[in-house]
Amino acid sequence: MIVLAHGVGEVRGLPLPGELVLQTGGVVVLASFLAVALLWREPRFAAVAPGRPPPPASAPALAPVSRESATSSARVGTFDSASARFGQAAMLLLATAVVVFGFLGPQEDEANPAPRVLYVLLWVGVVPASLLLGPVWRAVNPLRALHRLLAPLRRRPPAPLPDRGYGPAAVGLGAFVWLELVAPARDVPAVVATFLLLYAVIHTAAALRHGPTWFDRGDTFEAYSSLVGALAPVEWHGGPRLRNPLRGLAAVPPARGLVAFVAVWWGSTVFDGLSGWPGWATVRAALPVPGVVVGTLVLVALVGVVALLYRLATGRLAAALAPTLVPIAAGYTIAHYLTLLLVEGPRGLAQLVAPLHGLGEPTAVPDVVLVAAVQIAAVLVGHVVAVVVAHDRCVALLPPHRRLADQIPLVLLMVAYTMVGLFLLVIS
Template sequence: MTPPSHLRRVGFGVLLTSLFALLSDPVAASNAAVGLAGASQDNLAVPRWLYLATGGATVGASALLASFVTDRRFIDQVHRWRRSVAVTGAFTRGLGIAGRLLGVVLLVLLVYLGYTGPQIPTVSFAIIVTFAGLRAGYTMFTYLVTDTWRALNPWRTVASLFPNGFVEYPDRFGRWPAVAGILVLVWVETAVGVTRQPSILATAIVVYSLVTVVGAIAVGVDVWFDRIDPVSVFLHFYGRVAPIRVSDDGLSVRLPGMRLVTDDQIADVADVAIAVVLVWELTFSGFVTTQPGATSIRTLVEAGLPPLLVYAVVYLGGFAAFLGLYLLAARVTARRIATFESPRALAVTFAPSLLAIAAGYHLAHYFGFFVSLSPMLVGALSSPLSPPANPIVLTLPSWFGGLNVAFVLVGHLLAVWVAHSQAYATFPSRMQAVRSQFAFVAVMILYTILSLWLVSLPTAAPPFL
């Protein structure tokens, strides 16, 4: 079937816009990790032909997907395909016990060695494990393989030992406390010095532990870790992209990202804000660790503004802009396609696609960082009480820059497929389903272009921090 002419014009316009934005000279792909940034300064060359070809082809494919893939049965078969593997209850319980024990031991070591270990980031067990191991590696495991945080979570293990649930949590708050918590944690990571001073990191972990355990006892373990705790919500939302889910019945294997379509767990605007903040916090940390970002911050500070105020305005203002742009797409869609669906309902419907973008960007943001520091991480975990005198950092080959671009684009393609599936599950009319995606795909393309631009830039240490 030939798509209508206005669909072809939209696809062609989107393609031209993306190619124009990608014409900036891609100097290098940034590792862009805030923690341990000084340990891995690998500027990775990205060929311009690869940048243009993959960017243009992916965005063009996005537009074509919305125009041509209209077989509802085929779409349903793709996102409902699954395989199950039975696992005995004793095996599952054993893994749960081992996970809880490992989580508690790891938490104790992070605090103890943060205070008593060497106060040098590149040999500190606390900093290496927190940022290379958990922030980078474990988060990647969560969306590439499966979410195991419920079993590993040490704060849940401790809080579950006490009577809990003395205070009723207001339903109207939803997950807004988790949104605020994620923003605060990223701000602490960026501005407080936890990535450079192990004792400060240990203090932050102690404070976080006290607040988390007391809060979980007050409102109830399930409520706290499902709605309020920023780390648990952060990992749970990423885990929805994963192909494997572990339950009492065994292992369930799906195609990556397909649970975003079938598992309806985004219920309100607070959940939408979490999906947006997962994209934005990576964009922010990516921006401030690039040379243009550092130059922009330095220029504003030299004009007389306090450094932390500049960072705060960029940080919170950027999040508000990202969220506002997405909600604007929902309002535009509701007005243009003549639907009974409210803008809020449309925002909730298409929000799972943002999690695919966040996963792709996180992988581009942290994969090279994780690989380059993996010898340090293995050494820290295998010998936590004996830090190495000469930590090893791998030098990555130049083709790793192409991987960063590929990760961002694969995340975008998966996001477009999720949005496409959501549209066909929501609207009975094919034309309405296709048109409902335009504004949201445009926002996703904007996010992706910004991500591609950031991974193309040379790295720099954030100034004044």
């Protein structure tokens, strides 16, 4: 089934029996937990000391003690090289052209690249790129180049950066997903250009105030790419080298706002799947309030439910286990947006090359069974990775007599999330 969704483009649901898919997903996640519970008795990846007591739920982070965690910042520093600065400058020129064309070019998304650049190439495309290569958006972030151009004009030294963690990025992500999924004029190029311009002004101003470290966790898209990039099979430390992706994810320290960021990320994809259900339009039309109000309330409610259920399932381990939610969100993002990327990605690139020539016919989607297999695998692999890394971190944090019992609520929640994610793929 194909339905209109997102700011632009289409999504294709699973052409498979729903009951079989749901049962298989739940069994796979539960079986993976039982396997690691029996075979995984010592921490292998966690960047915390074995036997260390868990932090309170309000704690911003755990102090890293492993070499992996201690050198993570140095690896990221590779992206501040001369080649990265060139990439950022080139991307700044491209982003400026997209914004200008968004304002001055044709106001139909079929004749203007701005909507596809934002909703497909950036929001969706950065996920597989980061999974393969690491935090690529940091390497090409045009706002870093803009900040370097404006920094000499600053009259005062940067002020200390408040410890807000991923909070600003979560707010920015909430604004973006509302625009993508709810705003009535979201496919109008001038609206997209306005969002991009405001985004650039806000984050560049913040970086001028607090220094370029603002982008690490304050910039929504850089934080998004960096979290996904923690799962990449390569790391950048004096050049690329292979690594175990589980070590990369385990090296992500807990931080303020990370639960909120992932809750907005996962909750928005749930909303997107729900809005792709054929009955959604009927339900929305039957309510005596504007559709934008209904969409906004449902989106906020879903984000809140995701965050609340997670905190109830993890208790005082909520901050420590927050990074383990990243593979779940990344897996479902790939699964849900796969056909959008395959169909609209090439069209968006064609628009960038020749924005005045319009679009040709959509790229043919690969065999539906193959697409369905990739979608299911993305959801299941994401959850299995989350189960393994969460167990490893619990083994490092908890005494032996509590390791399994304290994980059970989270595992049950992951099983539920797996089935919800697969169900939304089936009905949309």
